[in-house]
Amino acid sequence: MPVKTILNIDKHEKLLKTPSEPVKKINKEVKALIKDIKDTMADPSIPALGLAAPQIGVLKRVFGIYLGFYDREEDDETELEPTIFINAEVLEQSEETEVDREACLSIPGMAGDVTRQLKLKVRFMDEHGNMITRELENEDARAFQHELDHVNGIVFLQRLKSLDDLYVITRDKRGKLVEVPYKQVVEQANASTEKSKVVPTVRKEKEADN
Numbered sequence: 001m002p003v004k005t006i007l008n009i010d011k012h013e014k015l016l017k018t019p020s021e022p023v024k025k026i027n028k029e030v031k032a033l034i035k036d037i038k039d040t041m042a043d044p045s046i047p048a049l050g051l052a053a054p055q056i057g058v059l060k061r062v063f064g065i066y067l068g069f070y071d072r073e074e075d076d077e078t079e080l081e082p083t084i085f086i087n088a089e090v091l092e093q094s095e096e097t098e099v100d101r102e103a104c105l106s107i108p109g110m111a112g113d114v115t116r117q118l119k120l121k122v123r124f125m126d127e128h129g130n131m132i133t134r135e136l137e138n139e140d141a142r143a144f145q146h147e148l149d150h151v152n153g154i155v156f157l158q159r160l161k162s163l164d165d166l167y168v169i170t171r172d173k174r175g176k177l178v179e180v181p182y183k184q185v186v187e188q189a190n191a192s193t194e195k196s197k198v199v200p201t202v203r204k205e206k207e208a209d210n
């Protein structure tokens with residue numbers, strides 16, 4: 001199966017905000033979907049930690065996550081294999097939460113600080129049809145909540161407490177990727193517009209006075 005195009009919120013907001021249908025049984029169609037999710041996540045040009053079916057245009061409750069991704073040693077060369085979650089649900093969650101930066105393949109160029117539960121006990125069907133109960137914590141729990149949101153028709157932007165928590169991913173003068181507060185970007189854009197239209201005239205008059 002081919003690598004799929006990841007739907008962007010700019011063009012596909014309605015679909016990405018539509019809740020997905022549960023999977024009734026793992027038939028040929030669902031197997032193909034799982035393969036598509038895996039192939040798309042494995043594409044080296046796509047920096048995926050997780051990917052949900054709606055992001056490739058399929059409204060089914062299926063998503064994949066590279067569990068333990070952040071615990072891997074840098075020289076670990078074993079191939080990454082995503083865990084596939086079908087009809088996943090949260091059984092228990094810790095009261096303890098954590099705020100951390102999140103990004104989404106469907107919302108390129110943006111990142112945000114999102115509060116998530118630190119630990120979860122979850123239940124899901126795996127790709128072979130087995131019911132699995134599993135505990136997740138830290139980044140794995142965060143990724144699970146992000147992907148579960150996707151199959152519920154929610155994107156991380158809806159989880160932000162305010163625009164103060166939103167960041168624009170851009171390149172600095174040296175070409176390094178940096179995250180700049182969204183409000184700062186907006187202020188700078190406004191300021192540069194004002195500068196070109198208003199400020200030079202005022203400054204000229206002041207300078208003339210001196």
Ligand SMILES: [Zn+2]
Binds near residue numbers: 103146
């Ligand atoms: Zn996402």
